[in-house]
Structure formats: C-alpha cells, structure tokens
Amino acid sequence: MLKEYIDAIKSFAEQYLPVINVPVELWYIVWLFIFGGIVLGGMMMFGGLGAYMERRVAGFLQSRLGPNRVGPQGLLQFMADGIKLVLKEDLIPAAADKILFRLAPYVLFIGTLGVFAALPFSKYVGITNLNLGLLYILAISSLVVIGIIMAGWSSGNKWSLLGAMRSVAQIISYEIPIGICFLTIIMMAGTMNMNTITDLQSGSVINWYIFRYPPITLILFLIYFIASMAEVNRTPFDIPEAESEIVGGYHTEYSGMRFAFFYMGEYGNMFAVCAIASILFLGGWQSPLPFFILNELFGDYAVLTAIEGFGWFLSKAMFLVFMMMWLRWTLPRYRVDQLMSLCWKVLLPFSLACMLIIGFWMLK
Amino acid sequence: MSQNQEPTTIVKNAATRMSEVVLGEEMLINMGPQHPSTHGVLNKVLKTDGEIISEVFPQVGYLHRGLEKIAEKLNYHQFMPYTDRIDYLASMNCNMAYAMAVEKLASIEVPKRAEYIRVVMAEFNRIATHLVFMGTMGLETGAWTPIVYGFREREEILDLFEMTCGQRLTYNYMRIGGVSDDLPSGFVDKARRFCDMLEQKWVEYNNLLSYNQIFIMRMAKVGVLPVDLAIDYGVTGPVLRGSGVKWDLRKNEPYSVYPELEFDIPIGTGELGQVGDAWDRYMVRMREIKQSIRIIRQALDKMPSGEVRAKVGRIFKPAAGEVYSRAENPRGELGFYVVSDGSANPYRLKIRTASFNNLSAVPPISKGMMISDFVMTLGSFDIVLPEVDR
Numbered sequence: 001m002l003k004e005y006i007d008a009i010k011s012f013a014e015q016y017l018p019v020i021n022v023p024v025e026l027w028y029i030v031w032l033f034i035f036g037g038i039v040l041g042g043m044m045m046f047g048g049l050g051a052y053m054e055r056r057v058a059g060f061l062q063s064r065l066g067p068n069r070v071g072p073q074g075l076l077q078f079m080a081d082g083i084k085l086v087l088k089e090d091l092i093p094a095a096a097d098k099i100l101f102r103l104a105p106y107v108l109f110i111g112t113l114g115v116f117a118a119l120p121f122s123k124y125v126g127i128t129n130l131n132l133g134l135l136y137i138l139a140i141s142s143l144v145v146i147g148i149i150m151a152g153w154s155s156g157n158k159w160s161l162l163g164a165m166r167s168v169a170q171i172i173s174y175e176i177p178i179g180i181c182f183l184t185i186i187m188m189a190g191t192m193n194m195n196t197i198t199d200l201q202s203g204s205v206i207n208w209y210i211f212r213y214p215p216i217t218l219i220l221f222l223i224y225f226i227a228s229m230a231e232v233n234r235t236p237f238d239i240p241e242a243e244s245e246i247v248g249g250y251h252t253e254y255s256g257m258r259f260a261f262f263y264m265g266e267y268g269n270m271f272a273v274c275a276i277a278s279i280l281f282l283g284g285w286q287s288p289l290p291f292f293i294l295n296e297l298f299g300d301y302a303v304l305t306a307i308e309g310f311g312w313f314l315s316k317a318m319f320l321v322f323m324m325m326w327l328r329w330t331l332p333r334y335r336v337d338q339l340m341s342l343c344w345k346v347l348l349p350f351s352l353a354c355m356l357i358i359g360f361w362m363l364k
Numbered sequence: 365m366s367q368n369q370e371p372t373t374i375v376k377n378a379a380t381r382m383s384e385v386v387l388g389e390e391m392l393i394n395m396g397p398q399h400p401s402t403h404g405v406l407n408k409v410l411k412t413d414g415e416i417i418s419e420v421f422p423q424v425g426y427l428h429r430g431l432e433k434i435a436e437k438l439n440y441h442q443f444m445p446y447t448d449r450i451d452y453l454a455s456m457n458c459n460m461a462y463a464m465a466v467e468k469l470a471s472i473e474v475p476k477r478a479e480y481i482r483v484v485m486a487e488f489n490r491i492a493t494h495l496v497f498m499g500t501m502g503l504e505t506g507a508w509t510p511i512v513y514g515f516r517e518r519e520e521i522l523d524l525f526e527m528t529c530g531q532r533l534t535y536n537y538m539r540i541g542g543v544s545d546d547l548p549s550g551f552v553d554k555a556r557r558f559c560d561m562l563e564q565k566w567v568e569y570n571n572l573l574s575y576n577q578i579f580i581m582r583m584a585k586v587g588v589l590p591v592d593l594a595i596d597y598g599v600t601g602p603v604l605r606g607s608g609v610k611w612d613l614r615k616n617e618p619y620s621v622y623p624e625l626e627f628d629i630p631i632g633t634g635e636l637g638q639v640g641d642a643w644d645r646y647m648v649r650m651r652e653i654k655q656s657i658r659i660i661r662q663a664l665d666k667m668p669s670g671e672v673r674a675k676v677g678r679i680f681k682p683a684a685g686e687v688y689s690r691a692e693n694p695r696g697e698l699g700f701y702v703v704s705d706g707s708a709n710p711y712r713l714k715i716r717t718a719s720f721n722n723l724s725a726v727p728p729i730s731k732g733m734m735i736s737d738f739v740m741t742l743g744s745f746d747i748v749l750p751e752v753d754r
Contacts, residue, residue, distance in 0.1 A: 058508070062509050062512040063516065162735070235507075239736075328508075329508055332505030332579045335736045336734065336736060
C-alpha cells in the first residue's frame, strides 16, 4: 500500500510538477500531512455531526424534534455550538494542577486520533498500512485512560477524581475482553494487518467474519460491541460521567474549548470502536454483494472502488454508532460493581470460550 | 452524630472532622446544593471511603421561606396561594389539606359537588407528581427517556388544570368552603379520555423502565427501609407503604368523599428483592397511579350537581380554638395545625410535611452504601425541597 501511494504521488509529481525535483520521501511526508489533516478535520466534523446526530436520534426516540433551527434540518447546529465553546472564557479552577489540567484533553484526543491512523477507510485509502495494526490500536487507545485520569486528578474536584477512578477501572477491565476478541480475529486471519483482515473478508456477505463460524463469531461480535460500549463510556456503561451520581465525572471542571476536545474525543472514540467492529467483523469497506456496484455500472476503475468502499465502510460504522445511540437513550446504567461483575464473570469467560471453540474449529 | 443537631453544629463538626479525614483514608464530599440528583437545593455532606459512604449529613434550609410566620400575618383566605408553594408538584393536594383544616376549625360545611371536584383534582395531581417521580427515577438510573414520557402525559393533566383554573403549576384553585369555580364544559369527557389513554401508557412505562433488567438490578435490595425504623422516624406516604405498612389516610382516617369511593392501597411486597427496597417504593407509586385513575372514574360518575362553594365571608373569624387536620398527599401526610385566637388571622399555623420526615430516615439507612445506591435511595424517597424547608 505504501508503495502504491509513493508511486502514485511520484507519477503525479512527474506529470504536473516537473519543476520541483525533490526526493520521494518528502512527498510521502507531505502526503501524510495532507491525509492527516483530512482525518483530523473529518474527526472533528464527526465530533460535531455525531453530537447533532445523537441529539436528533434522541429527539425522535423521545417523541420530540431535537435541534432543527440552525441550517437545513439543524445540520449546522454543531457550528453554532463550536463557536459558542470557542468564545467561552478559559476557566481553570484555583485548586487545579494547571499543567496537567491543560494537557489532559490533548492526551485524550491524541489517543483517539491515533486510532484513525491505522484504519483502512477504503481500498487504497488509509494513512498507513501497519503490519501490527490491531496491536497498535490496542496500545494507542490506552492513552485515553491516561488523559482521563490526568483530567480527573488535576481538576482538584472530588467528583472528578471519583469519575476518573471509575473510568480507569472500567476501561482497563473492558480492554481484556476486547483484547481477546482481537486475539480471536488475529487467530482467524493469521495477521494483525487491518488491510489484510479486510481483504480476507472480500467476496460477499457470507465471507464476513461475523458469519465465519456461526454462531460463535456472532457472540464474539456482541461481546466486542458491549465491551467497546463500555470502553467509550456509553450508557448503560456511562458510569465515569454518571450525571446523577458524580455530576460530570472527569470533565466536571472543564469548559470552553477544552470541554469541546473531550466531547470530540468521546465521539471520535465512539466512531473509532464502531469502525474497528465493522472492519473486524463486518468486512470493513468490502461490499456485502459479490461485486462493487459502481464497478459493475461504470467499469473497473480503482477510484470507483475506493469511493464505494468508503461508502460501505461509513454506513456500516454509522449503523453501529446509531445502535449505540439507540441503546443510550433507552437503557438505564449499571452500578460500578455490577459493571465489573458483568465484565469479569460474563464477558471474559464467554470470550475465552469463544476463542477456544474457534481454535478447535480451525484445527478440525 | 444524632439527627436533631442543629445545622451549624453539623457544619462545625464537619470542619473538625476535616482534620481526621485528611489524615485518614476518608473523604468529605459536598453533594449539593448544586448537584444533578438533589431534586432542588439540598446539601448532603457525605463522608466516604472511595465510593462507600460511611455517614450522611443532610443540611436543609436553603429554601426556607418562613411560610408559617407569613400565615400569621394574613387572613385565612389570603394564605391559600402560599399553600401552592409547599409542594409545587402537588399544589392541589396542599390546597385541599389547608382548606380542610380551616373548614374544620371554623365548622364550614362544604357542598358535595365541591368535595367531588376536590377529589378529582387531588387525584389528578397525584398522578401528575407520580409521573414526574417516574421520570426522575429514570434520570437517577441514567435513563433519559422516561422523564420525557412522564412529562408528556403530565402535560395533559396540566391542560385539564389550566382549563379549570387557568394555572399550570400553582393553581390556587380551592377555596375555604369549596373550590373557586365549577368544572368547565368538556372537562369530564376530556378527563375520561385521559384516563383511558393513561392506562395504556402505564403498560408502556413498565415495559420501558419498571421491569427493565438493569433498572431492577439498580433498585431491588437497595436502600431497604425496615418497618420499625420507618415508623420511628414518622415516615408516611408511599415510602411507608413501600415498607409493607398498609397506612393510607384516605382509608385509615377517611376525609372528604373518599369513603364513598372504592380503591386499593398498594404496598411493597418485596416481589423482586426485599420488602422496603427502592423498587418497592417505586412500584407503590406506579400502582397508585392506577388506583387514582379508578378513583377519578368513580368520582366523575358519582359527581352530583349543585353549588361548588359554601358561603364564607371574605374575612371571617373562627372561634378561638385549635385543630390538627391531615391529608394523604402524594408524598405522605400533610398536616396543618391551626390555632385561632378569634381574630381574622391564624394565631399560629404549623405545617407538618411528609418530605421532611421522610428525608430524616435517609441517613440511618445509607451507611455503608455506594454513592450510586445512595442516589437511588434518595430518589426513591421522592422528596420535594420546598416541602422540606417551607
């Protein structure tokens, strides 16, 4: 993949920019910046649009309308919210540890953003093609925990501290079932490379990993979905920011743009786990049909494949995001100890059993 | 620390405790007065070890308005609007309790039709406040949708009230000797339609919240209030009935036209946990909604025609004497102790509110709880802060 990029850029440069005779490696760096900017912008957009979508979905679930005033159908609501947050006073509580307090939102945001680096958005589209993609994702997303505990500790607020403690306990425990789900997928695919995992699910819907060893992989998918919901603090696992119990949790004291970073981090994280779920279990950018519709209609162009693949990827991930929102606005939340017992007594044994069964199945 | 210490002492003690807290492993947290689950402005000082609460000191008084003193400066009619503000979610019931007390003091006969209208209004208001309770209980557990559903149906009740007296929150509808106006035309039909509609919605609430597995996990066996403790602390209303005591003033000490109406008193049976747990208290209120619908239907059927207000002078002077009158409000017993010295103003008016007594039973049962459970316990007691502080 890397070579494809470089070749493409090289030919582009030779064709249109013959005056600039620079090494190809520099072009690669420029490409990274461009794509990184696109992803960063896209994720920030998703932070806003996700919040809009959430409020709209919630509105319809609760027999009301939700935001519908700013722009067509309220689509520009996130701009208004963003402007409001930027213009807010930059408040830091007197009791706060100022350096950590300032740093925490960015650490959390980097942890979220880092995940996007390894995601294959479509055929030929992605920032990098890491061979250890899954391991990298597992590692970089742990940075979120550090951001949360920094925020909770540095706020100088007891509710924040309680929220941070809850959050760390929760995320660390739920990383174990997630890790086992990853491990099973790695076992099935024989690789940690996200692109290869996606390629292995090509063909049609029956080749998706969710249907590979029925119904074990389906259970595995559900375990991953539940655990990832806990990982990103969504109801019924929104214990770290349980409003009625500990006010705002770790971001109680945050306001303005710092709060917006937490918010974008949260929605970005939500999108990231849903994207990972769709890549690992639902074939990522692969079409559910044996062919790509656009290719069938207009000929075998790589661009069309990339565009349609991106569409499939986005729709799968967004469907899972919608599922998370649906659950959030329906269910109450667990208590801390109940959450832990769900993780250690239900999800962990079940995921281990799934891994074992699939292992034996593959041996057969 | 005992319950009857003054707030200032508690604060002082809390301050001295700070030193041990800092040295030890425990943490002192102010839960409120600005906290999402305080239902108003209540400050609870929690002494916790991580998430486990070792002591709770509720500090009341943020909403104290001196209603009892105000009453002494006003004549009997003029105090009626103030009773709206005792429990703003159940103003009709408070109106009714006050009117009953003064009528008992001055021996005023209330027309039959007025009594029926009062009962209909009181029961509608009971439903409205229980719907709000259902919603807020959902919020405590983190479910955001029930409150919208609860408010959606409450809105219809408020429409009915608005039709009747022009107000949607503080009604000031009842008068000493009856009610201010007769029911408007179309009220009865609309009320009946609402009752039919609510019965269907009731099932929906239960499917969405009451029998939700996570909700049951959060509520059952949490905040168990033993019967003897409840009685010791003077707990009344659904909280007491949730502990399994069949005590309802509408049955045990019938007033108004309740003896002529048929209804049951739901009590907590511990069907999903223990008797007197938060789920029992919750479900008692949900079942009371059904009973209130029953009462409203019967009252609408039996309602006679005639006057709605007895002839009472603008300024009247009851003979010197004293009276204690109580009524079953959505939150428990609301009692008015009125002393007359023969003048146009009450000499003394003492209000006994259910929320205050119910709140006093929270600290003894919340030792050793987690913060999450404490929120559920306090929520299931369904206190209203203006009623606590008056």
